Amino acid sequence: MSHPENSNRITEQRLNYFAQCLGEELYLLRRGQNKSIKVVAKDTKMSPSIVSKIEKGLYENFYLSRLLRICKYYNADMRDLISRAEYKDRNNTI
Structure with a gap:
C-alpha cells in the first residue's frame, strides 16, 4: 500500500513539472x-518578477485569471x- 506522503510528494512534483511546461510555453x-x-x-x-517566475514555473500563487490575462495579452x-x-x-x- 502506498503512503499518503509519497503520493502527495509525487503529485507536487508533477504539478511543478507542469508549471514549468506551461511557463516555457509562455516564454516562447x-x-x-x-x-x-x-x-x-x-x-x-x-x-x-512575477512574469519571470511564471515563465520559470516557480510562481506559487498562479491563478487562472493571471493565465487568462497573459493569454489575452498575447492573443493566444x-x-x-x-x-x-x-x-x-x-x-x-x-
Whole structure:
C-alpha cells in the first residue's frame, strides 16, 4: 500500500513539472512576439518578477485569471497553450 506522503510528494512534483511546461510555453510566446519581461509586466499590470517566475514555473500563487490575462495579452488561445504544456508534460519534453 502506498503512503499518503509519497503520493502527495509525487503529485507536487508533477504539478511543478507542469508549471514549468506551461511557463516555457509562455516564454516562447513572449519571445515570439519580441517582448521584454518589463514590457509584458507593465502591459499586464504584473511585476517583472512575477512574469519571470511564471515563465520559470516557480510562481506559487498562479491563478487562472493571471493565465487568462497573459493569454489575452498575447492573443493566444488558453486551451491551445495548456494543450501544448500537457503534451510536454506527458512526454517529458521540456
